Amino acid sequence: MPTTTYTARPIDPRALKELRTTDDAGRPTTHFTDPEGGAPLRCCLRRSEPGERIALVSYAPLRRWAAETGAAPGAYDEQGPVFIHAEECGGPAGTALPFTNAHRTVRRYSAEGHILGGELVWTPDAVDQTCTEAFEQALAEAFDDPAVALVHVRAVEYGCFLYEVRRDQRDAR
Known part of the structure; x- marks a missing residue:
């Protein structure tokens, strides 16, 4: 697979x-x-x-x-x-999903920009998978829905936007 x-x-x-x-x-x-x-x-x-x-x-x-x-x-x-x-920077240094060491929400959006749902990702007591695996799984589940165009990863505590993930164009349905 x-x-x-x-x-x-x-x-x-x-x-x-x-x-x-x-x-x-x-x-x-x-x-x-x-x-x-x-x-x-x-x-x-x-x-x-x-x-x-x-x-x-x-x-x-x-x-x-x-x-x-x-x-x-x-x-x-x-x-x-x-x-x-404050000034221009070089952007991300790697490709790993950042900020995965705390409770996060993966919020799903349609191509029209409407919220389709969300999911709480990773809790500190999760022992069956790593943080990255939990995020990869949540993103895979989000993009399994053909109506999802992009997701926002947000902090749970304050709801702040952390980053977005878009549907891979090769994966567009």
Whole structure:
């Protein structure tokens, strides 16, 4: 049985360029030096290091995806806080699914941008599979539904967007 590798997509570099000036709520971006590190950066899909210059901005991932695809998410268009580097960075260093070491939600969306459901992924007491295996399984189950066009991986505690995974074009049904 062939395996599919799902790719976490950071925020697009064009969107990052805009967000570093004005966020999706229309507010000017304020940069700061991260004193402690640990902020989940959506530009390079890793945690910040102490002393890095970052920004906390409002981001509307579904709105930006809809602008690319012509979808009309209507009331499902939402924006929320994300951390990004204050200046351009090199993007993700690898292909591993990031931020899998805590409770996450995989939220499914249709081609129209409507929510089709969600699933809680991984709990700290899970011992039957690794975090990555749990995420791979949740993504496979999401994309087994031909109506699912993309998924958002979100933090459970705050609901914050972490990254998106899109249906592989070779897998489109």
